[in-house]
Amino acid sequence: MRFIDLRSDTVTKPTEAMRKAMYEAEVGDDVYGDDPTVNELERLAAEITGKEAALFVPSGTFGNQLALFTHCQRGNEVLLGEDCHIIAHEVGAASVIAGVQLRPIPTNKGVLDPSDIEKRIRGVDIHFPDTGLICLENAYSNGRVIPLDNMKEIYTIAQKHNIPVHLDGARLFNAATYLNVSPLEITKCCDSVMFALSKALCAPVGSILAGSKNFIEKARKKRKLMGGGLRQAGILAAAGLIALKDMVGNLKNDHLNALCLGEELSKIPGIKVRIDDIHINMVFFSIDTKLEDNTIVNKMMEKGIKINGTENNEWRFVVHYWVSREDVDFIVATLKDILNM
Numbered sequence: 001m002r003f004i005d006l007r008s009d010t011v012t013k014p015t016e017a018m019r020k021a022m023y024e025a026e027v028g029d030d031v032y033g034d035d036p037t038v039n040e041l042e043r044l045a046a047e048i049t050g051k052e053a054a055l056f057v058p059s060g061t062f063g064n065q066l067a068l069f070t071h072c073q074r075g076n077e078v079l080l081g082e083d084c085h086i087i088a089h090e091v092g093a094a095s096v097i098a099g100v101q102l103r104p105i106p107t108n109k110g111v112l113d114p115s116d117i118e119k120r121i122r123g124v125d126i127h128f129p130d131t132g133l134i135c136l137e138n139a140y141s142n143g144r145v146i147p148l149d150n151m152k153e154i155y156t157i158a159q160k161h162n163i164p165v166h167l168d169g170a171r172l173f174n175a176a177t178y179l180n181v182s183p184l185e186i187t188k189c190c191d192s193v194m195f196a197l198s199k200a201l202c203a204p205v206g207s208i209l210a211g212s213k214n215f216i217e218k219a220r221k222k223r224k225l226m227g228g229g230l231r232q233a234g235i236l237a238a239a240g241l242i243a244l245k246d247m248v249g250n251l252k253n254d255h256l257n258a259l260c261l262g263e264e265l266s267k268i269p270g271i272k273v274r275i276d277d278i279h280i281n282m283v284f285f286s287i288d289t290k291l292e293d294n295t296i297v298n299k300m301m302e303k304g305i306k307i308n309g310t311e312n313n314e315w316r317f318v319v320h321y322w323v324s325r326e327d328v329d330f331i332v333a334t335l336k337d338i339l340n341m
């Protein structure tokens with residue numbers, strides 16, 4: 001049975017072209033630096049982000065935590081949005097790995113007020129932790145894209161105070177697609193960036209951390225410390241190369257499908273869609289119904305549609321490469337039927 005899987009864009013399975021490239025990939029031992037396919041992926045990733053160097057890492061969480069670990073000293077303070085991924089969805093790793101203190105800043109739907117950041121940068125005092133890093137996130141976990149001007153303003157403040165900026169760009173290419181700019185325009189506003197190959201771009205595993213040559217050299221050693229030294233990783237990098245070369249162009253279509261899904265769902269009585277928040281491939285909505293979450297999840301599953309239950313009373317449907325325009329119609333019709341029962 002074919003399933004339509006709306007739980008996340010991490011569910012995107014590799015394409016035929018990826019499977020073939022993986023099979024045929026030329027590989028070496030990447031810890032010795034001689035896996036040609038990994039080297040090519042890292043070269044291309046550095047070029048795309050406009051950074052001197054890049055490093056292939058097992059996951060987005062790994063890449064973010066490695067960035068914190070490399071930028072910061074133990075006891076440093078990191079400034080970041082209170083609802084961002086590093087705070088909410090990385091298992092508290094920053095306290096375990098980098099040994100840093102996270103200082104959450106309220107956001108307006110993911111947008112940080114630059115003055116809120118500047119006033120929290122620590123001065124010199126024997127009691128204070130040193131501000132070691134500012135983390136931004138774009139696209140934001142709430143499905144919205146942060147305006148470039150806001151990022152620029154924050155980056156200017158960071159540079160003035162000599163504090164590095166790390167960008168959690170798990171969905172960097174979705175953000176660039178929405179803004180209709182080259183990813184370079186976004187990565188100009190940070191010193192290091194993590195982006196995912198395994199979200200929406202269909203690669204099976206892996207993310208990239210990019211930054212200066214010196215930063216990536218240090219990160220490479222710390223990646224080893226974290227148990228992330230990979231051997232014949234060219235098998236995975238081969239799919240990553242296709243993700244970057246052939247899959248980014250499809251994101252526009254995902255975004256159109258998300259908008260279409262949002263518009264059609266909002267026509268169903270009892271459903272309230274956050275239509276203005278559909279910037280990328282995610283649709284958030286609430287349902288006014290007596291049905292339990294589990295009933296809806298199970299009934300959708302019976303029709304071949306996989307969804308997660310609500311978080312904070314909201315449903316999130318994520319569309320991606322393996323969800324077509326026809327699937328969108330089927331999803332809407334199915335949910336409508338379930339709610340009418």
Ligand SMILES: *Cc1c(COP(=O)(O)O)cnc(C)c1O
Nearest residue numbers: 059060061062085137141168170
């Ligand atoms: C998914 C995600 C991550 C983590 O990526 P994993 O590969 O799941 O570890 C980090 N940041 C953001 C914004 C994400 O959406």
